Amino acid sequence: MTRDTTAAARPGRGDPLLLTPGPLTTSAGVKAAMTRDLGSRDAGFIALTRRLRTRLLALAGDPPGMTCVPLAGSGTFAVEAMIDTLVPRQGKLLVLANGAYGERMRRIATRLARECTAGSWPEHEPVQPARVDALLRDDPAVTHVAVVHCETTSGLLNPLPEIAEVVRRHDRRLLVDAMSAFGALPLDAGSLHLEALAASSNKCLQGVPGAAFCVVREQALEQAAGNASSLSLDLAEQWRAIENNGQWRFTPPVQVLLALDQALDELEAEGGPPARLARYADNCRTLVDGMRALGFETLLPAALQAPIIVTFLSPSDPAWGFAAFYEGLRRRGFAIYPGKLTEVDSFRIGCIGDLGRDEMLAVVEAVREVMAELGIKNPSAAADRSRALT
Numbered sequence: 167m168t169r170d171t172t173a174a175a176r177p178g179r180g181d182p183l184l185l186t187p188g189p190l191t192t193s194a195g196v197k198a199a200m201t202r203d204l205g206s207r208d209a210g211f212i213a214l215t216r217r218l219r220t221r222l223l224a225l226a227g228d229p230p231g232m233t234c235v236p237l238a239g240s241g242t243f244a245v246e247a248m249i250d251t252l253v254p255r256q257g258k259l260l261v262l263a264n265g266a267y268g269e270r271m272r273r274i275a276t277r278l279a280r281e282c283t284a285g286s287w288p289e290h291e292p293v294q295p296a297r298v299d300a301l302l303r304d305d306p307a308v309t310h311v312a313v314v315h316c317e318t319t320s321g322l323l324n325p326l327p328e329i330a331e332v333v334r335r336h337d338r339r340l341l342v343d344a345m346s347a348f349g350a351l352p353l354d355a356g357s358l359h360l361e362a363l364a365a366s367s368n369k370c371l372q373g374v375p376g377a378a379f380c381v382v383r384e385q386a387l388e389q390a391a392g393n394a395s396s397l398s399l400d401l402a403e404q405w406r407a408i409e410n411n412g413q414w415r416f417t418p419p420v421q422v423l424l425a426l427d428q429a430l431d432e433l434e435a436e437g438g439p440p441a442r443l444a445r446y447a448d449n450c451r452t453l454v455d456g457m458r459a460l461g462f463e464t465l466l467p468a469a470l471q472a473p474i475i476v477t478f479l480s481p482s483d484p485a486w487g488f489a490a491f492y493e494g495l496r497r498r499g500f501a502i503y504p505g506k507l508t509e510v511d512s513f514r515i516g517c518i519g520d521l522g523r524d525e526m527l528a529v530v531e532a533v534r535e536v537m538a539e540l541g542i543k544n545p546s547a548a549a550d551r552s553r554a555l556t
């Protein structure tokens with residue numbers, strides 16, 4: 167099935183197309199699914215929760231012995247719940263960080279008073295499994311390891327299968343922030359022997375924001391009593407409540423969940439994660455080819471680039487300014503994202519959401535117009551890169 171790219175599917179009321187890592191542009195069907203009221207104790211809602219948990223677990227590869235625990239909130243809520251529930255108070259977390267989201271997990275663990283150590287890599291380099299191996303060999307106190315699948319900071323894809331293999335060999339437990347990859351990039355939680363992963367409704371699943379979830383080993387939840395320092399983020403209690411009577415402990419985001427159910431229908435109709443990945447890869451290629459033809463440079467080589475969001479280096483041309491560039495694109499109906507790198511000046515353009523090649527070609531054309539408007543002749547960032555990425 168092809169996507170509905172008619173005007174009806176486009177955002178309304180002059181809203182821009184969102185070329186961001188979420189919230190992102192959703193289909194007309196996903197938006198329409200929210201025009202209902204549903205009681206949280208209603209049999210229909212209980213069935214919806216059951217169906218969503220089953221469908222999300224299937225997207226994780228139907229891993230044996232694992233379950234899906236949903237939670238209200240943005241993706242960070244699920245990451246925090248995963249760490250708080252699964253890392254025992256006497257445990258120790260090794261965070262593998264090569265961007266802001268890895269760094270965020272380190273901050274979460276520290277805030278939760280869990281002992282934490284970090285392996286760090288530059289933002290334009292993947293986590294290296296050989297160094298993870300050495301870190302685990304040198305620190306037997308580490309019980310859990312946390313890593314980001316696709317680092318949305320840069321758009322980089324970390325080598326999850328290789329990292330998982332090292333963690334398994336050392337008999338430690340792996341927690342994955344799969345936020346910006348889940349539903350598009352291949353991930354089989356069972357064969358990777360994950361302890362848990364966290365993801366949300368509003369990235370590659372193309373739902374609206376407000377629901378997050380973890381896919382977790384049931385045995386880990388059974389053993390988690392007393393771990394969580396937070397009441398509302400205790401995944402084990404949330405799991406028990408939902409298993410017992412199908413109800414969430416606190417007000418569930420019912421409309422968000424209705425939208426997610428519709429979004430999962432649309433994912434299936436598109437051909438599942440492989441077809442979605444193929445569309446995102448085409449979006450990414452179209453964007454990168456177009457931007458390179460204009461003279462822009464990407465932070466990452468193709469081999470490290472996930473087709474989720476692309477970081478472009480800011481031009482060294484003195485006429486460049488992100489705010490004016492952003493405004494020019496916004497006036498043309500596109501919202502992009504500022505850079506999140508700590509070392510180089512950059513900006514990001516997303517490839518995910520209800521967008522296809524036409525939209526990517528249109529954003530490249532809009533970039534060309536804005537560059538002319540701002541008087542930027544050479545979008546190369548050569549000066550910048552030699553300074554920062556040596």
Ligand SMILES: *Cc1c(COP(=O)(O)O)cnc(C)c1O
Nearest residue numbers: 240241242267314318343345346
């Ligand atoms: C989006 C994202 C999150 C969660 O961010 P929220 O703003 O809380 O939804 C976490 N990790 C990664 C890698 C992400 O891309």
